[in-house]
Amino acid sequence: MLLQIMESEKLKIAIQGVKGSFHEEAAYKYFGQDIETLECESFKRTCELLKLGKADYVVMAIENSIAGSILPNYNLLRDYRFHILGEVHLHIQQHLLALPGTKLSDIKFVESHPIAIRQCDEFLSEHPEWIVKEGMDTASSAQAIVSEKLTNTAAIAGEAAAKIYGLDIIERRIETNKKNATRFLILSNDVVEQKNANKASLSFQTGNAVGSLAIILQCFAEQNVNLSKIQSMPVVGKRNEYDFYVDVEWKKQSDYDAAIRKVLKHSVNFNIMGEYVKNEKV
Incomplete structure (x- = not known):
């Protein structure tokens, strides 16, 4: 009976795939071995489990150093609006x-x-x-x-x-690039404040005026905030309109705060998807 209670208290992490997958490996790397992984046939299913409260967190691959961004997962981030708690970089050996x-x-x-x-x-x-x-x-x-x-x-x-x-x-090692790595996001239903956060994932839209995106990017540069990734996705049902997803990194919190204030003046539907500690280890 005591064992059942202890097992029920383990964190439940929804992963796409089954035991032995890279998603499970990423979950162990972030949370440690004392967790329960919930096998899901699709990324959408992992999101549903988190939405319904059947999972505590989701581990979701978002980009690979060879294959690039996993675009359908950006759509899931937009639709479910989960909070990004952190990230994991995993060296992938195929x-x-x-x-x-x-x-x-x-x-x-x-x-x-x-x-x-x-x-x-x-x-x-x-x-x-x-x-x-x-x-x-x-x-x-x-x-x-x-x-x-x-x-x-x-x-x-x-x-x-x-x-x-x-x-x-x-x-062994049949991957084309031996530096093959995948970045995974840790998703939560709740906003969890991360001490010493030095990275954020943001989304926004811009106006259609010439140079509107350049103005926003300049806001980051002026405050010494590094833009480490930018990804655009079409806004569903709206021709020539895009959601921009960016990852930014900073050394001084005040620089980041100032950049956000500037960007808010030039963007539409601005959203801080998560502020977290950058993962340095692969």
Whole structure:
């Protein structure tokens, strides 16, 4: 009974994918091992669990150093308006996994998440005879090989998935860029003030006047606030109108505060999505 109570008190973290996924690895890196990860078939499902209070937090990939921004997730950030509590950078090492005893010559099909496939384009191009299929997640592709006893199929996934599902790594480090990294956001229903915050994620719209975006960017520059990322997304149903998502970093809180005051004068639908401590470690 005591064990059940203790387990019920663990933080519940919604992740896209299954056990052994990179999302689970990112959750462990941020929260530690003493958590319960909730497996979800889609990013939208993770958001629904958080919205309904069935999860305490969501771990969501937002960009990869090879594949770029994960654009559909920006739409989810806009629709659900969760608070960004923090970020995690994870060094991604992709391996080719298969059932024990499987040889490279036995492979006819390779399956993984679309982003993982893109990360391994160069390696896959060396095997044009393989049929590459997109799956829900890296780890779920590994899981399917075991559950369906697929002797002619390999999955692109991480080492954790190989260990959990008992698969052999028949080719290591098949990612094109060995500095491959993914940035994950930690999402919360509640605004949680972060002491020593030095990074923020913001969203806003601009007017249609010439140079309107440049004026806003200049506001940051004048206050010594570094713009580390900018992403634009079309406003649904409005031609030639865009939401801009930016990440900014600062050394002095007063500089950041002054920049925000200036930007408010030149933007529309301004929103501070989260203020948090920049994650330096990959």
